[in-house]
Amino acid sequence: MADEFARIRRLPPYVFAEVNQMKARLRAAGRDIIDLGMGNPDTPTPAHIVDKLVEAVRDPKTHRYSQSRGIPGLRRAASSYYRRRFGVEIDPETEVVVTIGSKEGLANLASAITTPGDVILVPNPSYPIHPYGFVIAGANIRHVPHGPGYDFLAELEYAVRHTSPKPVAMVLNYPGNPTSEVIDVAQYEKLVAFARRHEMYILSDLAYAEVYFDGVPPPSILSVPGARDLAVEFTSLSKTYNMAGWRVGFAAGNRRLIQALAKIKSYLDYGQFTPVQVAGAAALNGPQDCVEEMRTLYRERRDVLVEGLHGIGWPVPTPKASMFCWAPIPDEFKHLGSLEFSKLLLARADVAVSPGIGFGEYGDGYVRIAMVENKHRIRQAVRNIKRFFKEYREEQALKPAEALEEVR
CATH class of the missing domain: 3.40.640.10 (Type I PLP-dependent aspartate aminotransferase-like (Major domain))
Known part of the structure; x- marks a missing residue:
């Protein structure tokens, strides 16, 4: 018998699974992960x-x-x-x-x-x-x-x-x-x-x-x-x-x-x-006021997310629709690709996002950020990312000096 069925062979590895497994491990270790990965509404049905x-x-x-x-x-x-x-x-x-x-x-x-x-x-x-x-x-x-x-x-x-x-x-x-x-x-x-x-x-x-x-x-x-x-x-x-x-x-x-x-x-x-x-x-x-409330909720979350990321030096476009921000990877991290950058955000900032490569090769320069946490949690995510960016830049600035010491 074949090791794998023909149709299953045509499906690539599920990229999101790697991030999800890492997220589960960190949560099991007691880390407070802010999950902005899956587009899963967090508010109740009307x-x-x-x-x-x-x-x-x-x-x-x-x-x-x-x-x-x-x-x-x-x-x-x-x-x-x-x-x-x-x-x-x-x-x-x-x-x-x-x-x-x-x-x-x-x-x-x-x-x-x-x-x-x-x-x-x-x-x-x-x-x-x-x-x-x-x-x-x-x-x-x-x-x-x-x-x-x-x-x-x-x-x-x-x-x-x-x-x-x-x-x-x-x-x-x-x-x-x-x-x-x-x-x-x-x-x-x-x-x-x-x-x-x-x-x-x-x-x-x-x-x-x-x-x-x-x-x-x-x-x-x-x-x-x-x-x-x-x-x-x-x-x-x-x-x-x-x-x-x-x-x-x-x-x-x-x-x-x-x-x-x-x-x-x-x-x-x-x-x-x-x-x-x-x-x-x-x-x-039935009554559609709940739909307008939903739009207001995501609009407010969008504004908090986009303004917050702009404020820490990550200029992301403002989405006109959907519950997602399609965010270009900051220049200093582009060499990592979207999967490694997503894993780094998770490991260092406790923030989960979806790597763009999971949506196709032309998405690899981006991550998808879902607005599925409340405004308080989104602000916390921005603060975590700001701290990680600062630490990362300090680490990168030390590397040339460390390399020089090794040569000596």
Whole structure:
């Protein structure tokens, strides 16, 4: 028998595991680690959503198998959300599928539409499921440089010209994870025109649509006329309503892609637990002041983090959306690469971040900092990093003198 299964061989070592193991060891040793690594919301799900779950779970009828494509009430709620938020009419019967989180939906759609050997265009850096959902499905990935310093559309054109066979689909993610990048409808129009010209589908990840700052709501690709001819969009309730552990989201858009996802899910699952879906509908249909509170929370944390890092000589860009800061590694540490720099921050400053290399080779000059601790803890993290920077610089200044003593 083979030592390792073929699909597992195609998956690289999980970079984040090394940092996570180190974090666990330090905590076991009694260290107070400030964890700004994983994008895991730290605040509770709003009470009215929890109450609806409890109400639904007390009904024995909800304990039976659910529907793999989602209960009608949640699909209607998703349709209403698109109408209210984006001015887009979505047919809840043919253009929506409920997913067990956006991650599951994207991975299952990749399996549904991919033939082994197909080529998929994926931004790099990107959230790991974006390339590896397709890798698991047997596709080949063409990584497209993306983020600060790159013209993404020009890079896409270059990739198509130099790829054989012709790509069948491309992945988009705005607001971006990890880059926090946002685009407007005009840029979406160019991407839709590009996909139409090259006869490819678009899979758009909109998980951070509601985590935006400075009053500019991120648009949906489905707002572009004709986008539903070739695009499907994945949305999650995880960040919007602090429901990360509930694992509920939905896909909306192109009927052919939605039908493919619904069919493959019918063989794989019976859908999310019905009370969770009922609560998801309550989240989308109910009072939305909790969403504005969530935005205010992350905006305040963002400002504390960015201002604090600027104050200690680490000039990081101010994210316009998402719960992440995509931070260039300070010049004096760039030679280490993102993994070693992340380990150094953990060992010397008790601060955990995500190494950019975990999101692709073009992310290696960055670390992703998640705003998942309160403002007090974020200020403490900045103080810890400031102390570490000072100690590191003092150590580096001593090295030439030490080397001279050795020569003597």
